[in-house]
Amino acid sequence: MAKRWGNQLKSWFANHTDLPSDVVLDLPRITMIGQLHIYIENYRGVLAFSNTELRLSLETGQLLIRGQEFVLKTILPEDILLEGTIKNVEFIESG
Amino acid sequence: MRKNWNESFFGHVSIIVTGQLIEAFINQTVGEGIVIWDIKRLDEQRLSCLMMLRDVKRVKPILTKTACKIHFNERNGLPFLIKRLMARSGIIIGIVLCLFILFMLSNMIWNIEIHGADAKVEQQIQKVLKKNHIYVGALEFLLPSLNTIETDLSSKLSRVTWVGVSKKGTTYRIDVVQKELPKKEKVTGPRDLVAAKEATIHNVYVEKGQSIVTLDQVVQKGDLLVSGTIGKVEDPSFVSAKGKVIGETWYHSITKVPLQPHYVTYTGATYTRHKLSFWGKDIPIWGFKKQPFKYEKHEQATKSFHFLFWSLPVAYKRVDYRQYDHTHRKLSEEQALEIGKADAKSKLLRRLPEQSLVIRENVKSQQIVDGKLVLKIFFIMEEDIAKPRAFSVQERKGKLEKQKEQQRDEKSGG
Numbered sequence: 330m331a332k333r334w335g336n337q338l339k340s341w342f343a344n345h346t347d348l349p350s351d352v353v354l355d356l357p358r359i360t361m362i363g364q365l366h367i368y369i370e371n372y373r374g375v376l377a378f379s380n381t382e383l384r385l386s387l388e389t390g391q392l393l394i395r396g397q398e399f400v401l402k403t404i405l406p407e408d409i410l411l412e413g414t415i416k417n418v419e420f421i422e423s424g
Numbered sequence: 425m426r427k428n429w430n431e432s433f434f435g436h437v438s439i440i441v442t443g444q445l446i447e448a449f450i451n452q453t454v455g456e457g458i459v460i461w462d463i464k465r466l467d468e469q470r471l472s473c474l475m476m477l478r479d480v481k482r483v484k485p486i487l488t489k490t491a492c493k494i495h496f497n498e499r500n501g502l503p504f505l506i507k508r509l510m511a512r513s514g515i516i517i518g519i520v521l522c523l524f525i526l527f528m529l530s531n532m533i534w535n536i537e538i539h540g541a542d543a544k545v546e547q548q549i550q551k552v553l554k555k556n557h558i559y560v561g562a563l564e565f566l567l568p569s570l571n572t573i574e575t576d577l578s579s580k581l582s583r584v585t586w587v588g589v590s591k592k593g594t595t596y597r598i599d600v601v602q603k604e605l606p607k608k609e610k611v612t613g614p615r616d617l618v619a620a621k622e623a624t625i626h627n628v629y630v631e632k633g634q635s636i637v638t639l640d641q642v643v644q645k646g647d648l649l650v651s652g653t654i655g656k657v658e659d660p661s662f663v664s665a666k667g668k669v670i671g672e673t674w675y676h677s678i679t680k681v682p683l684q685p686h687y688v689t690y691t692g693a694t695y696t697r698h699k700l701s702f703w704g705k706d707i708p709i710w711g712f713k714k715q716p717f718k719y720e721k722h723e724q725a726t727k728s729f730h731f732l733f734w735s736l737p738v739a740y741k742r743v744d745y746r747q748y749d750h751t752h753r754k755l756s757e758e759q760a761l762e763i764g765k766a767d768a769k770s771k772l773l774r775r776l777p778e779q780s781l782v783i784r785e786n787v788k789s790q791q792i793v794d795g796k797l798v799l800k801i802f803f804i805m806e807e808d809i810a811k812p813r814a815f816s817v818q819e820r821k822g823k824l825e826k827q828k829e830q831q832r833d834e835k836s837g838g
């Protein structure tokens with residue numbers, strides 16, 4: 330109950346101030362350059378990585394990226410840069 | 425921006441990680457703050473990535489934790505480059521040696537030019553330079569500064585007004601301005617001027633002393649012309665007589681002029697032979713003709729080779745042959761006469777003091793003997809006939825005293 334109240338407060342805060350929501354809400358910020366690059370900030374860990382798939386865990390849920398010839402160009406505790414041909418980006422909400 | 429210089433400077437490795445929990449490996453590595461990049465999945469159990477060489481040790485505990493194995497694939501960067509180069513140490517030694525030699529050569533004196541000095545001063549300069557260790561082949565950084573050399577040179581050379589030392593690359597240039605010392609006139613003792621030969625006096629120019637002779641007087645060899653005794657008879661003083669006495673002299677000369685003179689002239693044709701000499705033995709490398717010319721004169725120039733500052737027993741020799749020819753010329757009697765006259769005149773003038781003049785020349789006889797024109801020529805010359813003769817003051821005084829006494833005696837006697 331308290332967590333839900335907290336989330337609601339954060340969301341209200343994000344809506345009513347000029348602060349970016351990824352900072353306030355601890356959400357991932359995802360930047361894509363065409364199909365070539367995808368840059369994800371604020372992820373929580375790598376769940377699976379292969380040539381065609383990258384599954385990241387987020388604060389809430391997971392992020393699934395599908396494509397071809399994936400290479401993890403950079404991987405840092407907070408951000409990750411993936412290179413390849415990106416076909417599909419999908420949020421999987423945790424039940 | 426990971427692909428920067430420190431990546432290649434510190435070296436990085438390409439590794440292949442094998443194991444079941446590869447994702448866990450990635451997560452833990454990243455969590456430790458170990459930088460990995462260019463991660464590629466090879467297959468179910470394998471993954472390739474790059475990492476810094478210095479992080480390899482830190483990865484080990486993670487490997488054991490996640491039950492993964494590591495396999496090094498490629499090694500890049502300076503540490504590995506150095507290692508690889510070390511294996512080929514010959515190349516390294518070569519490169520270093522090459523640089524070293526280049527360095528030494530560029531710091532070496534290749535040439536010393538000395539301008540404005542005559543042979544004697546040049547030799548002196550070279551001596552001083554050698555004392556200062558400046559010679560062809562000396563290393564520059566062991567040498568004193570230009571200013572020191574300059575002051576040393578100018579203090580040691582007395583006959584030099586100014587010395588400038590300058591350096592142009594590997595050449596030292598030494599400019600010298602030499603003192604022009606006036607010739608010192610010899611201090612001469614008291615002396616007379618006497619006739620050097622029989623002559624008729626034409627002119628007398630006396631700088632010091634007393635002229636004894638008059639114009640048109642005929643003097644014999646050894647006659648007194650200008651006396652070194654001057655002043656009153658009672659109180660004479662003695663000087664070194666100086667002056668010119670121009671007299672008319674006569675000479676007979678006999679000259680022979682061949683009517684068919686024989687000349688040697690160079691035709692202009694040359695032939696060059698090049699040789700290399702090893703330990704004194706000549707090996708011809710160009711120019712193999714046995715006898716290039718029938719009549720030839722040749723000159724040989726030898727240049728020895730040097731390696732750095734050692735002279736090698738190898739030398740290059742060059743022999744230039746120049747062809748000459750014999751030519752004959754026929755002279756008419758008049759031509760021979762002209763030549764003979766000029767010849768006799770120049771021969772005579774060479775024998776006489778400078779500024780002698782030919783007043784008259786007279787061909788007494790001309791005959792052809794054995795294909796030669798024999799000329800007898802009579803010359804009337806004008807020349808300086810004065811010749812110094814020293815005397816001792818005491819003797820001269822004594823003589824004067826005697827003369828006085830004689831005169832007195834004569835007077836008293838008369």
